[in-house]
Amino acid sequence: MIEVKNITVKIKKETILKDVSYIFEAGKIYGLRGRNGAGKTMFLRALAGLIRVSSGRIVVDGEVLGENIDFPPSLGLLIENNNLAPEFSLTKNLKLLSQIKKVATDDDIEQTIARVGLTTNDSRKVAKFSLGMKQRGAIAQALFEKPSLILLDEPTNAIDQKGVIQIRELLAEEAQRGATIILASHNLEDLTLLADKIIDLSDGEIVSDV
Amino acid sequence: MVQITKYQIVICFILSTLFVIGQQLTHETPIYLMNQSTITYVQQIALLVSQLTPFILIVGWEERMQTGQGLNYFVRHKNRLQVMIKSYLHSTIIVIVTTFAIILSQIFLTKQTGIDYRWLGVICFYVMWHLLQRIVESYFSSVSGLAMMVGMIGFGLFVKTPILLPILFLFGRFSELNTCKTIIMLMIITGLYAGLGYIYRKKQVI
Numbered sequence: 001m002i003e004v005k006n007i008t009v010k011i012k013k014e015t016i017l018k019d020v021s022y023i024f025e026a027g028k029i030y031g032l033r034g035r036n037g038a039g040k041t042m043f044l045r046a047l048a049g050l051i052r053v054s055s056g057r058i059v060v061d062g063e064v065l066g067e068n069i070d071f072p073p074s075l076g077l078l079i080e081n082n083n084l085a086p087e088f089s090l091t092k093n094l095k096l097l098s099q100i101k102k103v104a105t106d107d108d109i110e111q112t113i114a115r116v117g118l119t120t121n122d123s124r125k126v127a128k129f130s131l132g133m134k135q136r137g138a139i140a141q142a143l144f145e146k147p148s149l150i151l152l153d154e155p156t157n158a159i160d161q162k163g164v165i166q167i168r169e170l171l172a173e174e175a176q177r178g179a180t181i182i183l184a185s186h187n188l189e190d191l192t193l194l195a196d197k198i199i200d201l202s203d204g205e206i207v208s209d210v
Numbered sequence: 211m212v213q214i215t216k217y218q219i220v221i222c223f224i225l226s227t228l229f230v231i232g233q234q235l236t237h238e239t240p241i242y243l244m245n246q247s248t249i250t251y252v253q254q255i256a257l258l259v260s261q262l263t264p265f266i267l268i269v270g271w272e273e274r275m276q277t278g279q280g281l282n283y284f285v286r287h288k289n290r291l292q293v294m295i296k297s298y299l300h301s302t303i304i305v306i307v308t309t310f311a312i313i314l315s316q317i318f319l320t321k322q323t324g325i326d327y328r329w330l331g332v333i334c335f336y337v338m339w340h341l342l343q344r345i346v347e348s349y350f351s352s353v354s355g356l357a358m359m360v361g362m363i364g365f366g367l368f369v370k371t372p373i374l375l376p377i378l379f380l381f382g383r384f385s386e387l388n389t390c391k392t393i394i395m396l397m398i399i400t401g402l403y404a405g406l407g408y409i410y411r412k413k414q415v416i
Contacts, residue, residue: 048281049285069288070287070289070290071284071289075285079281081280083281083283084282097282097286100286
């Protein structure tokens, strides 16, 4: 469970998030909605521990982010770019990342790559991938360690319709496994079909929660 | 996560060898210590290429380090300190080990052939210039970093820039020192690199 308690994020005197509070429960999918600049990505970054909040607290499974822990201990993340090393294949990318925490096996990597609709036999560098393939690879990167918290910013961007359905099914499976999924999206269909709750952000504030 | 490929190491050794042999073929005094009026076009081109190549290599390392420090990399660590120490150590070790490898190859070549190995000074100079450029970029803007890069290339073309010439002389003279003093100088270089690297990484991570 993730408790967001009255967090405010200020960057260079500009207030990006204003007194935001929310409780995210395990096994549910939350959709973040809002126009550009509403604070969706910044909210995800704060939850990932990538920016420190100016005030308030984020508590992940009883640990305060920025105090007891710097990053959520079990996190899958896709924010802004795919962040994959372009000069390596996707398999090698995931194998390199897996060496940090050592919680995922080669089988986990292979299975996740297959689940996002790609193949482990593809020895091409990520740089040679199409935009949609890079996005699928980035989703595989976020999921292959079976994290308990998954933060995704526009996960279905650049993915074809068949792929979108595949990714939606995948995320639903992850939620069934018990993961908390928070996804920011402009795609209303994604949010409507996937999310248990849709959180509307406007000017850094939660204005509704349906 | 930081990856340095075998190709980069091989390229580094080959270039190091080429620099030394090329230098010996064209003149007895290192080009960067020569009077500019006596430098031929061929030597100017040699100078430019030799100064650009280490720079390109360093940029290659740096970009690779950047790639290895994406968000995916950050959040898989326990804390920021672990990321910083790890990435900082990686980058420092890569550059220092490679620089030492260059030194050793140059010393070996010098002993075998009597060829001057003073290119070390230039390489070290570029490592630090590049880090400075990255720090400027981080704190100010990419334009200022670009200006520094262009300045460095321009500097390669016109070695006799009055303000910077003493620096080159300083680096050029390193290899004339005895073993003990050379080690001290290398420690200073390492310290400077480590200090600048630390500032840069700190900025990047936080």
